[in-house]
Amino acid sequence: MPAIDVPIFGNIALCLVLVSAAYTFAMALGAARGRPQLLLAARRGTYATVAFIVVAVCLLAYAFQTHDFRIRYVARYSDRSMPWWYLITSLWGGQDGSLLWWTFLLGGYTFAVTRWLRDRYVELQPGIYATLMGIIGFFITLQLFSANPFATTLSTAPADGEGLNPLLQNYWMVIHPPMLYLGFVGWSVPFAFVVSALITGRLNEEWIRGAHLWAMVAWTFLSIGLLLGCLWSYEELGWGGYWAWDPVENASFMPWLIGTAYLHSAIVQERYGMLKVWNVFLMCLTYFMTIFGTFLTRSGMIASVHAFARSSIGNYFVAFMVVLVVVCGGLIFYRLPRLRAKHKIHSLLSREFMFLLNNWILLGMMIFVLVATTWPLISEFFRGEEATVGPGFYNNWMVPFGLILLLLTGVGPLVAWRKATGKNLRKAMAVPAAVAAIVMVLHVSVGESLGFPPILEREELYNTTVGNILETLRTFSALFSSGICAFVVAAISQEFWRGAKVRMKKGESFFTALVRLTSRARRRYGGYIVHIGVVLMYFGFTGAAYDHENEAALHPGASFDVGEYSFRYERPSMRSDPNKRMVFTELTVLEDGEEIGTVTPAKFVYRTHPEMPTTEVAIRSNPVEDLYVIMSTVDPRSRRATFRVIVRPLVAWIWIGGIVLVLGSLIAMWPKARNILSAARRRDRRKKKESDKRASAAVAMLLALVASLFAPVGTAFAQSSSAHAGSVVLNGSEERHLFGRTLCMCGDCERLALDSCGCSWAVDRRAELRLQMENGATVEELLANYRAEYGAAAISIPSDEGFDRALWAVPVALFCIAAFFVVRTGKRWQESGAEGDESAVVEGGDEASAEEEGGDDYNDAIDEALARMEDDE
């Protein structure tokens, strides 16, 4: 029996958090209503709240370490044999604990932002604290009433716990979920800024500046989380891909899209004070999408390989989302008069308008993903029939969006602010366009012989006109994307070159100029570097179109070919450790008859879960292509094994691009971070004690970060199972087409297609379908029959007819309507802008007088300060 009665103390700690958050909320409101002395009370209240959260988390950690199996959560996610590090990671291994962990991370952000705000944005502070406390209050309520991590078992405590799913005890699970969490939770802070701005009516550029650093932090973590998710999926799941458009993946992708849109349009407001309503809306929407995404995955509303079990917390999330919509909507409506733009866009050919287009595309993508992700719900609601939307649908529809977005990353930076002249633009575009043309010509002329044909093979999505158009687009997408990638890289290089040239006029060498340029305008050039990262990633994605794939069942000594490689199966070997039995199979890789190495794909069978053998993929990676070798089955007696090999070009560039992207965003964030440091330095002189506190705060945050870095096991994947994700030998493209679209309906492995599901139900269905195919049935007929038999949910790509058509038609319609609004807004701005242009001088005068106590005598001081900035950085 442990020394501390954790269940009781834990519940008391949760109650303390709730009380403290409510108290702080009240203090913050008081401070907002003109009683500034309460601000200090609110600040200390947030510290108290965070401290109580820490109490709760430490108590739960203590319970895990002491094996306090009275607690249901501890009994379910740990056992006595687990090493201490897995006991720590079990903290967020399941639903209840992960909600506490979520609150803990939010507490970490709250602490950091409260320290950071010390003498900044005084007027916004009360609203920020109130918002954050409100969110913490919600999560604690959720835990106290619905998913209590300290809940005890009804009967007496079991002697040992159930232990953690061994599949989750692996390396990638260490960093991926915490990073994603940090990204999700992080959006709370900029959201708090915007709510505060709405409450106080201080809707100028102030909140954008304040929120910028925090939005960047959240965005970076979210990007890292997404990337690690891809990497994990690619290296561990063994199905050969990195992105499956699974609801959980989409749930984190949607806030990323909107957050990206926000980061761009915020720049416009910062400079010209335009798009105020829009930015406020985007920030609210980003936060809403993080909650919505959590709701999707936590409530079990939509079937997914990642999903948690169905639970009642969905209702709480619905209530929270309703509150969010009402509060944000109400505040925006109430403040609408103050959100009118002061300045106008001058031309449709301007940087501002490019940002608007960027927002349009990103939002369009988000709507598309949103509709497709929630399609099962929509379908069930309107016609009482479940449906499924598989990756094939997204992959086809996202091609045009992706290409336009990619083009914009290149064109945007070239267009001048306010009003670009045709001449300037032509000059700026000349080189990138020429480079793009050369690359496209090269692609057409030598692509084929290098194994990258410019025109892809047709593989129809639908049998209709729309399907035709999409398909045509897709077949040309390889050529387009190589051209556009070249264009963007050339355009951004040219930006760096032009920037450096300006500085070189002042006598700096090219290299110095480049470094200083980047360090002086870190945000801009960091942003460009992020763009380069995106291009590299896109380049990597296009590789998937050039896959070679082959499967074979071999006896030792036999070999088979994939693309230019051939693989010789040498021998199987078996090893075991206390935890699991491992079967390795050794293959020799030959390129043009020469041995270039060996690969050893394997199967691991864990003792605790013998029914779930895991597939351990062997990957040989180089910048040109990856060899991805899966061993599907091996018969220990006959030593016969089946293999599946995918030769996928350019995959490495996705990870390289991801690293570049993260580096770029770090560069873009840096100046603000430096400000923090210098602020700390300033205070250091004033009062040593405080800087100590600050340092300890920083250390605490860092520790939390490191802890999250080194903590394996993910909640998001708590029930992922690769039991079924084996591989299947397919013959011919027709089978691939058919089995790719029919899903296993055994009830245990939803959403897995027949082309990858290895369960016995799937084996039977495949045999059945093959027989029918041999008897002359066409793929269409078979799909129709399958659908009639098992319902719409059994088909991974909804057809292009009847109600199913709404799946793409609704988003496309919304997208077009949005296009209309974008152009109309642009036009309207242009008209009023034209007037403004003529009266520019007068207007300038007006503004000057409107800026009240403007001081002309400060011009020298300003010049001095600018010169210092230049020298300093």
Added chain:
Amino acid sequence: MTVLADGFALASAGALVAGLYSAYASVRAALGVSSELDTHRNVEALEVASLRDQREALLQTLADLRFDHEAGKVSDKDFERLDRRLRKELGGVMKRIDTDLEPFRDEARKQLTDAMGGEGSPYRTNAGEGDETEANVSSDVQICSECRQENDADAKFCKACATPLGVASASNSEPPAQTKEEPEEKQGEEE
């Protein structure tokens, strides 16, 4: 492992103490009985601090604009207009910073001369911590005119009846802020 468990137990106890202390401090602050200098500094001098942030942000925007202009991304006419507007705004902010700091500067000059005048270093540190101001150097307390309650020398409102105290001295009775803002101002200029 037991060490770790003990560690967590200790950590939660520590966090509990920290939380309770923060809550206590918070309630004190809310009731207005907090004697810490923080109370005043947070409420008062924060304005200067946030003005300083505005100045930095505007300077950055201005530098960006200049750079865009040099790179040909902003037309001459547009640049002139925006540059003028930003300078006006920035000038306004800088002026307000100066106005806000002026009393402190005078005060600092005065105290510096006093200190140099003879009493030596102890006086200087005293001035830095600052309960004494020009207006009431002689007394540590001020008496409320309404209810005769004794209040701290630097109090702005009576703690018993909330009547504003010593209007004349209120505007420059912030020596802590002064010691903060002076070095900060210099630091800001160095950057």
